Amino acid sequence: MTLANSDRFVRTHLKTRHMVLLVELGRHGSILHAAEAANLTQPAASKLLSELEYALGVQLFERRARGIVPTWYGEVMIRRAGAALAEMDAAHQEVMELLAGLSGRVSIGAVMAPSTSLLPEAVTLLKSRHARLHVAITVETSKILLQRLRAGELDMMIGRVLDSDSAGELNFEPLTDEPHHLIARSGHPLASRSDLSMEDLARASWIMPPSGSILRDRLTSMFLSKGLDQPAETVETASLPVITSLLARSDMIVPLPQQVVEPYLKFGELAVLPFDLGLRMDVYGIITRRQHRLAPGAQAMLDTLREVAAKVPHAA
Structure with a gap:
């Protein structure tokens, strides 16, 4: 798809309800359950999916006896749709923060070691400066955290970049090994x-x-x-x-x-x-998405992480 055709696809064919449906289809693996989660009827969900596949000229899901499974094309669309919706959520949050002062929500993930030292210290310092800012913390493996970061469910993470495929989408600031x-x-x-x-x-x-x-x-x-x-x-x-x-x-x-x-x-x-x-273990670090502008609260979290990490003697 050329740049002009891509622009025409987004402006003419792609709607918010398409993206919501894609994300729910990825979560549930069932048109019926995805339709319910997206507040659609099953026929309406099937029609939206058919519209997308026709506009793209590819099959996004394989229909099977027990549900549907995304093709490679479907996996790309699910991931990108999730990131796009997360961007719109972040835009709404940023507007609200600008109206009410620095508040809102920041979501951060971490592997185990920094979750017991660096992250608590950074969050404590952040909350001393911005008490109204809500911080949601997820502790998981780098693999799971990267999936959530790329899908737009996390603003940032402290972990490892595991493969070259995702490296081009991410910024990595090394800290230390384990x-x-x-x-x-x-x-x-x-x-x-x-x-x-x-x-x-x-x-x-x-x-x-x-x-x-x-x-x-x-x-x-x-x-x-x-x-x-x-x-x-x-x-x-x-x-x-x-x-x-x-x-x-x-x-x-x-x-x-x-x-x-x-x-x-x-x-x-x-x-x-x-x-x-x-x-x-390989060096872990602070990971964010490239070409993604953080909301003010998330930027404050990132700045505080960098500040605290700079004081740790063994940080890379």
């Missing part, structure tokens, strides 16, 4: 061992990060490179409250950045096992 240590309860049977081996660790009970995460993949590679099977006794979670509760009640071990559990180490509730995993 050396991981093995953490266990104080008094754990392995805590007093000076001769720990990978074989010992493979027989231990582990709290593992979610499947598909970078850390999980690197742990798998670590065991396989030593010719060892994966630990047989595992619990999978990324929730810090669950992790610390499990550690306190069992002999499980978990790989974590030390700063995440620093208060527990300080008061002697947890301990670092005497074994060097040699495991460092």
